């Protein structure tokens with residue numbers, strides 16, 4: 261399974277989608293700006309950008325150090341040069357075989373934009389969230405699609421060269437974060453103002469779902 265999702269994303273990368281500053285990336289940059297108005301981060305610190313694409317969202321945050329996390333090895337290799345003007349320090353982490361990161365120091369913010377619904381199963385997402393809970397960033401910024409009804413898992417499928425959207429209930433997702441509270445939870449819209457049917461979510465007669473932006477803040481207790 262892991263090998264398959266890596267191959268899918270190598271194919272997406274070959275089309276340069278999300279590794280150039282396409283309209284979908286620009287939309288996410290705007291949403292990152294909205295998140296930054298709500299949070300208080302030390303720009304001397306570090307970012308973890310999970311499913312980083314070209315790294316554009318991290319550039320927006322402006323911290324000194326970034327950990328770019330992705331599953332396309334070849335693409336990760338180019339990120340250092342591409343982003344050299346924006347950070348003092350860049351580390352890349354290939355999570356195609358192992359989702360545990362070897363990090364040191366405090367993480368100010370973890371970005372997970374347009375990535376959770378591309379993960380292959382809710383179980384996989386649970387493993388990733390466990391790793392985020394271990395890393396303990398001060399803030400976690402999320403953009404994803406969430407179901408308003410019960411959990412739903414897509415059978416593994418490739419749709420327009422993407423992994424078809426894997427959706428799950430927002431409250432179930434949030435219950436995986438014992439160390440965080442929700443600072444912001446808002447519906448957001450994609451390019452053109454609607455959910456993007458490239459994720460294949462319209463084909464299944466799904467219960468209502470929405471694209472949302474979440475800010476989770478680490479508890480201090």
Ligand SMILES: C[S@@+](CC[C@H](N)C(=O)[O-])C[C@H]1O[C@@H](n2cnc3c(N)ncnc32)[C@H](O)[C@@H]1O
Pocket residue numbers: 265269278284285288310311312313314317329330331332355372373374375378379
């Ligand atoms: C839709 S793009 C989003 C890029 C960026 N976050 C943005 O919002 O502009 C998804 C990115 O996540 C990567 N990716 C896909 N599945 C992943 C996984 N399981 N773990 C980490 N990265 C993954 C892809 O290679 C791609 O770079």
